[in-house]
Amino acid sequence: MAHHSVEVAVQGPWSLATSREFWEGFTPAALPARPGEALRATFLVEGEWRRASVSVTQRGATAVLDLSGEGDLDLAAAQVCRFLSLDVDGRAWPDVGQRDPVIASAQALLPGLRLCGFYSPYEAAAWSVLSQRIRMSQAAVLKASLLREGVFPAPAELLALDLDLPGRKPEYLRAVAEAALDGLLDAVTLRSLKPAAAVLAVRQVKGLGPFAAELVVLRGANAPDAVPHNESRLTDEVAQRYGRPLAEVSEAWRPYRTWAAVHLRVLRERRLGGAMAPA
Incomplete structure (x- = not known):
């Protein structure tokens, strides 16, 4: 080794x-x-x-x-x-905090926080499939059942498994594995695209809708400057703190819109007694 x-x-x-x-x-x-x-x-x-x-x-x-x-x-x-x-x-x-006092407060409470994402877009896509229509705790159990010595299976391994999972999850996971092998979920490629184009590309993978595709790009490829349009909890947090639409508020966050969004989500989970973890 x-x-x-x-x-x-x-x-x-x-x-x-x-x-x-x-x-x-x-x-x-x-x-x-x-x-x-x-x-x-x-x-x-x-x-x-x-x-x-x-x-x-x-x-x-x-x-x-x-x-x-x-x-x-x-x-x-x-x-x-x-x-x-x-x-x-x-x-x-830090300039974003100078422009936006809400983000300044978040920066002070979370000093030096940088966005920590999934290991790869492939693993983000697999999580998106596993967590569809079930609770996070249930999805975590399903994911744990697939781990091999603590690591998620490689795409070729995943294709070879007899997946005993509910609904269409086996079909969608195989589609994710095939997309990864074909290079459709490559992090470098997705980061090189504009976020909207990257999300559109990911949506071509069977089983990945708008929310999942955004997760793959923003937290799988870890794109630093994109706005999640399908994250209701973020939208609610912005409405509560700003009283204005997310699209308008987030203009002041460039070129770190993803970072700012995650800071707000962390503050929300802390306030509501939730978790502060990647999926």
């Missing part, structure tokens, strides 16, 4: 502790993330679909990625930077 260490100069505010808290989940009764403790993850390297593990630590404005695995660890490092938003130039993120 190969090992590789990468140092990433993070541009703009970033806190490993805050991101780790977001990554692992938050409840009012939970202990806060301990400063300096590593964020650890094991995932499939997109395209190769081989396992890789990473331990992320912070040294000032530098993220240190210690990677191991059997695949291309340079690709794995780029993927880690993408799903932790370390590849985004966040130097103008």
Whole structure:
């Protein structure tokens, strides 16, 4: 097994502790993330679909990625930077708070938070299928039943499984796996497109409607500057805090509209006693 260490100069505010808290989940009764403790993850390297593990630590404005695995660890490092938003130039993120006092408050309460997404658009799409029409807790049980040594199956493995799942979930999961193998859910490609075009491309995959396609682009490819149009809880939060439509309010959030939206969602879940975690 190969090992590789990468140092990433993070541009703009970033806190490993805050991101780790977001990554692992938050409840009012939970202990806060301990400063300096590593964020650890094991995932499939997109395209190769081989396992890789990473331990992320912070040294000032530098993220240190210690990677191991059997695949291309340079690709794995780029993927880690993408799903932790370390590849985004966040130097103008404080300016959004200067323009919008609601976001300024969120930035103060969540210092250094960067959007932490799914490991890949493929896994985001699979989660979208698993969570359709059932509770999140039920979807989590279904996902756990598919894991192989703690990692979601590669697309080819998923196609070979005898999926004992309710409704049309087996059919839709196979469509997601085939789309991943065909390159239709590639994160680099989706990030290179305008968000609306990327969402439209993802909607071509059977079983992925508007909400799911947005999740794949915004939280799978981790696009930093897009507005979720099908997230009712965000729409409600904006209506409550601003009294104006999301489309109008979000103009002040460019070029970090996804980041701002997630900050508001985290504040909402905290206020209502919910979770602060990626799906």
